Amino acid sequence: MSQTPAAPPQGNRASAKKELPEHFRGYKHVWVFVEQERGEVHPVSFELLGEGRKLADKLGVELAGVVLGAPDAATQAAVAAAHHYGADLVYLVEHETLKDYRNEPYSKALTQLVNAHKPEILLLGATTLGRDLAGSVATTLLTGLTADCTELAVDADGSLAATRPTFGGSLLCTIYTLNYRPQMATVRPRVFSMPPRDENRQGRIVRFAPDLDEETIITKILKFIPDRESSKSNLAFADVVVAGGLGLQSAENYQLVRNLAMTLGAEYGGSRPLVQKGWITSDRQIGQTGKTIRPKLYIAAGISGAIQHRVGVEGADMILAINTDKNAPIFDFAHVGIVTDAIRLLPALTEAFRKRLSPHNRDRLAG
Amino acid sequence: MLQLTYVSKIVSCDKDARKVVVERRAEGGVQLLETKMPCLITMLEGVNEVRRGTIDDSLRAARAEIVTWSAKDAGIAELAKCGLKGSPTIVKKVFAPAPRTERAFFIEPQKTAGDSAEAVIGAIFARQSSLEGDMAKLAGSA
Numbered sequence A: 001m002s003q004t005p006a007a008p009p010q011g012n013r014a015s016a017k018k019e020l021p022e023h024f025r026g027y028k029h030v031w032v033f034v035e036q037e038r039g040e041v042h043p044v045s046f047e048l049l050g051e052g053r054k055l056a057d058k059l060g061v062e063l064a065g066v067v068l069g070a071p072d073a074a075t076q077a078a079v080a081a082a083h084h085y086g087a088d089l090v091y092l093v094e095h096e097t098l099k100d101y102r103n104e105p106y107s108k109a110l111t112q113l114v115n116a117h118k119p120e121i122l123l124l125g126a127t128t129l130g131r132d133l134a135g136s137v138a139t140t141l142l143t144g145l146t147a148d149c150t151e152l153a154v155d156a157d158g159s160l161a162a163t164r165p166t167f168g169g170s171l172l173c174t175i176y177t178l179n180y181r182p183q184m185a186t187v188r189p190r191v192f193s194m195p196p197r198d199e200n201r202q203g204r205i206v207r208f209a210p211d212l213d214e215e216t217i218i219t220k221i222l223k224f225i226p227d228r229e230s231s232k233s234n235l236a237f238a239d240v241v242v243a244g245g246l247g248l249q250s251a252e253n254y255q256l257v258r259n260l261a262m263t264l265g266a267e268y269g270g271s272r273p274l275v276q277k278g279w280i281t282s283d284r285q286i287g288q289t290g291k292t293i294r295p296k297l298y299i300a301a302g303i304s305g306a307i308q309h310r311v312g313v314e315g316a317d318m319i320l321a322i323n324t325d326k327n328a329p330i331f332d333f334a335h336v337g338i339v340t341d342a343i344r345l346l347p348a349l350t351e352a353f354r355k356r357l358s359p360h361n362r363d364r365l366a367g
Numbered sequence B: 001m002l003q004l005t006y007v008s009k010i011v012s013c014d015k016d017a018r019k020v021v022v023e024r025r026a027e028g029g030v031q032l033l034e035t036k037m038p039c040l041i042t043m044l045e046g047v048n049e050v051r052r053g054t055i056d057d058s059l060r061a062a063r064a065e066i067v068t069w070s071a072k073d074a075g076i077a078e079l080a081k082c083g084l085k086g087s088p089t090i091v092k093k094v095f096a097p098a099p100r101t102e103r104a105f106f107i108e109p110q111k112t113a114g115d116s117a118e119a120v121i122g123a124i125f126a127r128q129s130s131l132e133g134d135m136a137k138l139a140g141s142a
Helices: A043-059 A073-084 A103-117 A130-142 A254-264 A272-276 A307-313 A344-355 A359-366 B055-063 B113-127 B130-141
Strands: A030-034 A063-068 A089-094 A120-124 A144-149 A151-154 A160-166 A173-176 A181-188 A204-207 A219-228 A240-244 A267-270 A298-303 A318-325 A337-338 B002-014 B020-028 B031-035 B040-041 B091-095 B105-107
Touching: A030 A073, A030 A254, A043 A063, A043 A073, A043 A120, A063 A073, A063 A103, A073 A089, A073 B055, A073 B130, A089 A103, A103 A130, A103 B002, A130 A181, A130 B002, A130 B020, A144 A160, A151 A272, A160 A181, A160 A307, A160 B091, A173 A181, A204 A254, A219 A307, A240 A254, A254 A267, A254 A344, A254 B130, A267 A272, A298 A337, A298 A344, A318 B113, A337 B040, A337 B113, A344 B113, B002 B031, B020 B040, B105 B113, B113 B130
Parallel strands: A030 A063, A030 A120, A063 A089, A089 A204, A120 A181, A144 A181, A240 A267, A240 A298, A298 A318, A318 A337, A337 B105, B002 B040
Antiparallel strands: A151 A160, A160 A173, A173 B091, A219 B031, B002 B020, B020 B031
């Protein structure tokens, strides 16, 4: 896979003048892969359509959604949804082999579609599905792929400038795909905000018949085992999130985070070291290698706020940081901060919130 | 080659039939997949406990000769297609993230943790007035 290594820019490569080969010059328009699994469109696809819309408008080109699936009602619903979230047109690839996700038929269908209709930019969600598909499609097309971007822009000459964390997340870098098309990028869920849905918005549909045959596809799906409802965390979409870091000092103290979250009806999570120590499970990790969140309130207790954590929480409307070190980087991007020991403050905060938000108190305020 | 990513478990492996059955992490569940070898499998973190090697194995590892291949040994004719030179992407700039224009608004710790907590909550709601109503609703349904 052509994932770019985290290497410093070398003068001659980084400043290489772009001279797009003749056969790539016809590549136009911005595409967003609309990911469906088990009959549902993943919300990251809508977030990408919102961002893709901006890129397409800036380039003066069209925004297309790409829907792959079995010929059924769910696929039809995905097409309509893509239009509602801003796509001018939808490339629709319906085939029985595309009922559930498998790398081989999906890679073939998407590669064939790209070769036939030539987009200049192709965006996918950085989900288990999108990452798997993006890697093999980029490799097959021999083009570049920038994974897990945190920012997308179009520069003066119309190139896609994709920014992502590098060097273990301590720095950011901007990556270009100079002489190849399409320019591909993946973005994790919740990095971009959800655009408004307009039910009246309509668009064109361009059907594409892929060259696929179940007989020749080697991998078979024997079964799908859905996750238990209770084990799913809703971290990425929660309105209030409480998280802990190493400043909590012990696994037992993590309970203080959970108690506050419980009182608030919030979701709870933590920084990467807590996962490595086994205090929390990996689906509760917040940051570049875990979940990206966009809550109304984020409470970070004993988290220093390294850049890999920062990129995962920057979308929060309000960040409250509690840390004993007044120079901790978390205070550089938190809105409200207090230099104190989270182990002492968390129980007090739980109690104070309980009082302040109790129905009794609200009635009194209202009366 | 066939690729299976995000594999969480290898269920069975039939050497004679050249078949492998794996569990693969998907959105909202796990796929049970059967495929043929050869295939490339990438596995999730934490699928297995690292066990200590035996002394015999440690000695064998210490004596083992490690063969280093060059691109030529691996049969790669076009070196320009390898490594950084062969990458279709370039890193145009590397930079430190810009700090927000202002640092956090600091709350002075009070005499008791309870007073500190109230000061913090007051500051949050003063900055974002809609938050109190939203949170009261959320706490009420908790």
